Amino acid sequence: MRKISQVERLPGPEPEDFGALRESPVWTQIIADVLGENLSLPETREASSRGAVLLALEATGKIRDLSKAETPKGRMFRANRRRFGSYLKARERQAKIHSEIFETKRGWK
Numbered sequence: 001m002r003k004i005s006q007v008e009r010l011p012g013p014e015p016e017d018f019g020a021l022r023e024s025p026v027w028t029q030i031i032a033d034v035l036g037e038n039l040s041l042p043e044t045r046e047a048s049s050r051g052a053v054l055l056a057l058e059a060t061g062k063i064r065d066l067s068k069a070e071t072p073k074g075r076m077f078r079a080n081r082r083r084f085g086s087y088l089k090a091r092e093r094q095a096k097i098h099s100e101i102f103e104t105k106r107g108w109k
Contacts, residue, residue: 025075025077028041028075028077029077029080031077032077032078032079032080033079033080033083033084033087034084034087035079035084036079036081036084036087036088037079038076038077038078038079039076039077039079040071040073040074040075040076040077041074041075041077042071042072042073042074043072043074043075044072044074054066054069
C-alpha cells in the first residue's frame, strides 16, 4: 500500500484538509477507487499536529527518515479494481478533452 504522497500528483489546488474524510466513508472509498490503492484512514484527530511533531523530531535528529515513521492504522478501504478502471477511462477522456481545448486555444493566438 502506498501513501497518498507517493501517488501521482494531479493538476489542481493542493488539498488542504483531509480530516473531513473521516466523516465520510463514501468519499474515502471513492478516493481509494480513483487511485486504485488500498487506503488506511487512521483515527488520528490531530493529524496536522502529529505531522508538525514528526517534522520537529526529524529537525532535531531524533528521527532520521520520516518515511520510516510508523503510521497509525485505521479503517481499511480496499480499492475496487472495476471502479478504478472506470475512473481511469474517465480520466483519460478528460485529459484528451483538456488537451484538445488547449490545442484549440493555442490556435487562436
